Amino acid sequence: MRTRIESIFRVLGFVSVLCFLWPCATGVCAPAEAVSSSVLIHAAKEMDGTTVLFEGEVIGDIMRRGTYAWVNIHDGINAIGCWMPFAMAQTIAYTGNYKTKGDWVAVSGEFHRACPMHGGDLDIHAHGLKIVRGGQVVIEQSDTAKKNTVFVLTGVVCLVLILMRFKQA
Amino acid sequence: MVLKPNLDDIKNICFYLGKIMLGLSLTMLLPLMVGVLFGEYNAALDYLIAGEITAITGLLLIFLCRNDKEMSWMQGMIVVSLTWIVAMLAGGFALYLSGHFKSFLDACFETMSGFATTGLTLCQDMDHLPYAHQFWRHVTMFLGGQGIVIVALSFFVKGSSGAFKMYVGEARDERVLPNVISTSRFIWLVSLVYLALGTVTLGSIGLLNGMRAHNAFFHGACVFMAAFDTGGFTPQSQNILYYHSFAYEVATIVCMLLGSINFKLHYQVWTGNRKELFKNIESSALFVSISLLFILVAAGLERSGTYSSAITLFRKGFYQLVSGHTGTGFQTIYAQQFVNEWSDLSLVAVVFAMGLGGAICSTTGGIKMLRLGIIYKALREDIKRIILPEKAVVVQKFHHIKDIFLEDKQVRSALLITVCYFLLYIVGALVGMIFHYPFLDALFESTSAAANVGLSCGITAPGMHPLLKLTYIFQMWAGRLEFMSVFALAGFFVAAVKGK
Numbered sequence: 001m002r003t004r005i006e007s008i009f010r011v012l013g014f015v016s017v018l019c020f021l022w023p024c025a026t027g028v029c030a031p032a033e034a035v036s037s038s039v040l041i042h043a044a045k046e047m048d049g050t051t052v053l054f055e056g057e058v059i060g061d062i063m064r065r066g067t068y069a070w071v072n073i074h075d076g077i078n079a080i081g082c083w084m085p086f087a088m089a090q091t092i093a094y095t096g097n098y099k100t101k102g103d104w105v106a107v108s109g110e111f112h113r114a115c116p117m118h119g120g121d122l123d124i125h126a127h128g129l130k131i132v133r134g135g136q137v138v139i140e141q142s143d144t145a146k147k148n149t150v151f152v153l154t155g156v157v158c159l160v161l162i163l164m165r166f167k168q169a
Numbered sequence: 170m171v172l173k174p175n176l177d178d179i180k181n182i183c184f185y186l187g188k189i190m191l192g193l194s195l196t197m198l199l200p201l202m203v204g205v206l207f208g209e210y211n212a213a214l215d216y217l218i219a220g221e222i223t224a225i226t227g228l229l230l231i232f233l234c235r236n237d238k239e240m241s242w243m244q245g246m247i248v249v250s251l252t253w254i255v256a257m258l259a260g261g262f263a264l265y266l267s268g269h270f271k272s273f274l275d276a277c278f279e280t281m282s283g284f285a286t287t288g289l290t291l292c293q294d295m296d297h298l299p300y301a302h303q304f305w306r307h308v309t310m311f312l313g314g315q316g317i318v319i320v321a322l323s324f325f326v327k328g329s330s331g332a333f334k335m336y337v338g339e340a341r342d343e344r345v346l347p348n349v350i351s352t353s354r355f356i357w358l359v360s361l362v363y364l365a366l367g368t369v370t371l372g373s374i375g376l377l378n379g380m381r382a383h384n385a386f387f388h389g390a391c392v393f394m395a396a397f398d399t400g401g402f403t404p405q406s407q408n409i410l411y412y413h414s415f416a417y418e419v420a421t422i423v424c425m426l427l428g429s430i431n432f433k434l435h436y437q438v439w440t441g442n443r444k445e446l447f448k449n450i451e452s453s454a455l456f457v458s459i460s461l462l463f464i465l466v467a468a469g470l471e472r473s474g475t476y477s478s479a480i481t482l483f484r485k486g487f488y489q490l491v492s493g494h495t496g497t498g499f500q501t502i503y504a505q506q507f508v509n510e511w512s513d514l515s516l517v518a519v520v521f522a523m524g525l526g527g528a529i530c531s532t533t534g535g536i537k538m539l540r541l542g543i544i545y546k547a548l549r550e551d552i553k554r555i556i557l558p559e560k561a562v563v564v565q566k567f568h569h570i571k572d573i574f575l576e577d578k579q580v581r582s583a584l585l586i587t588v589c590y591f592l593l594y595i596v597g598a599l600v601g602m603i604f605h606y607p608f609l610d611a612l613f614e615s616t617s618a619a620a621n622v623g624l625s626c627g628i629t630a631p632g633m634h635p636l637l638k639l640t641y642i643f644q645m646w647a648g649r650l651e652f653m654s655v656f657a658l659a660g661f662f663v664a665a666v667k668g669k
Contacts, residue, residue, distance in 0.1 A: 016607070042509060098212075160232065
């Protein structure tokens with residue numbers, strides 16, 4: 001009976017170790033709490049070379065460079081460039097611009113204050129990427145107040161032009 | 170005795186101001202078209218509203234103040250200084266309607282920063298700004314770089330006498346061609362040719378860097394306008410760091426240097442006189458100044474151990490320095506990194522670079538290389554006078570398109586403007602210090618605003634005090650117009666109050 005309990009614990013222990021190691025091996029392992037861009041920029045020297053979790057909206061273009069890609073992520077304060085395998089970047093569906101709200105992602109990776117590989121850029125080399133919230137297309141609502149203002153102003157322009165013409169004549 | 174301005178003076182000023190406002194309203198058709206092209210109808214309406222208000226005001230001024238009187242020097246200067254304020258208000262109104270600015274003052278700050286080719290920004294959530302507004306931000310730099318009044322001179326003003334007075338008022342004291350209107354048109358020709366070449370080059374690099382085609386060329390056009398006009402706006406909040414591209418950095422350095430060269434020198438090179446590029450006092454002074462200041466920047470960065478390798482140090486240090494010296498303000502580091510990671514020595518070197526600026530009759534701000542060259546030559550002449558026997562005739566020459574004998578009035582004028590710039594830099598720094606910023610940070614931001622550069626160490630933000638925003642707006646305006654038009658406007662108001 002005792003050996004049976006021991007073996008159950010051994011299996012459980014093995015499973016829990018696996019549960020801990022698997023995310024690390026696949027790159028999803030990261031500090032539980034996301035760090036903000038202002039902390040990364042202000043405490044860049046202290047954070048240099050550490051593994052960080054950075055969350056934010058994907059903005060602009062996903063810029064493919066061979067088998068890797070640059071993805072710029074904005075956390076509401078600053079945007080930081082994340083260097084990741086292109087296959088990882090392909091999981092991103094929406095990138096932010098005027099007409100689109102980009103995917104909100106959590107990136108775990110190694111933070112560089114002055115990346116030696118990328119000409120001294122402050123960046124994150126991503127190990128893992130998780131889509132926290134999906135993005136969406138933003139539908140522009142027609143602004144009636146602006147339309148009415150244009151209508152009135154066009155009338156005034158015509159009136160002034162007629163007045164000028166009348167005076168010239 | 171100071172003469173009080175009469176109604177005719179005011180009518181003449183308002184008449185020309187009206188014409189320029191009409192021209193300005195037409196330029197708003199550009200972002201309007203971009204808005205329609207990208208299906209951003211609300212943004213397009215912003216430009217229709219702002220454009221119509223500007224046009225109505227312009228038409229009314231023309232209608233009420235029409236006259237055939239010749240423009241005086243004073244009136245020309247006042248028209249120019251008022252034009253820049255009116256342009257700031259009109260352009261700022263369109264941006265304010267976008268909802269990306271905390272207040273109308275912030276939108277005005279952005280427009281003045283654009284027209285004055287500074288590049289300091291207060292835009293919020295820039296990465297979601299419509300293409301139309303992005304385009305307008307960059308067009309303001311293109312118009313302001315060449316000169317807002319030059320737009321009107323090229324297309325709306327008849328007769329070269331009044332035109333020349335406004336041309337000079339907009340800090341352009343050199344004519345490329347004998348006629349000022351031909352000069353204005355030549356400046357536009359140079360700018361448009363380079364715009365086409367620059368857009369294709371930067372667009373192609375963007376495409377190769379993995380950007381979507383429409384974005385690559387849109388960014389190419391915007392970044393070129395900002396680089397050649399030594400502005401510093403970019404379509405993304407990360408500035409040039411967004412592109413993560415060495416090729417983009419090299420291409421923008423070339424554009425910035427092209428923008429910092431005198432249009433007269435462009436003309437010489439275009440007409441086959443390439444030797445002038447190496448003989449000219451301004452290009453020599455720029456080369457010497459960049460070299461010496463880079464040594465200081467590099468020494469500072471080396472001492473602080475900011476970058477681990479020499480290549481990285483060169484790439485970051487040289488880019489920020491050239492960007493500052495040419496008055497552009499592109500950054501490949503975050504604003505806070507200047508203060509947190511760069512040593513004081515490197516910062517001071519960048520402050521000097523920003524303060525000195527590029528060439529006269531270019532799109533840069535600051536003291537400018539010709540003045541620096543003249544002051545250096547005058548100093549050399551004085552030293553020679555001391556060393557050589559009393560009876561020796563000391564003659565000093567400098568080469569600027571042709572050999573010119575150094576005269577006292579040139580030295581006086583150069584020194585006067587230089588002193589004004591130094592005062593402007595210091596006053597801005599003092600105002601910054603009143604709001605509890607350290608001296609070096611305040612001086613950095615103040616010099617950046619007054620010399621129309623746009624590099625920021627983090628002070629410029631939507632949350633900064635309105636008085637500081639107004640100070641920077643004034644610095645950008647006075648610095649861009651090189652003081653004379655601003656002094657003329659101040660004199661006009663004094664005469665209106667105290668004159669008889």
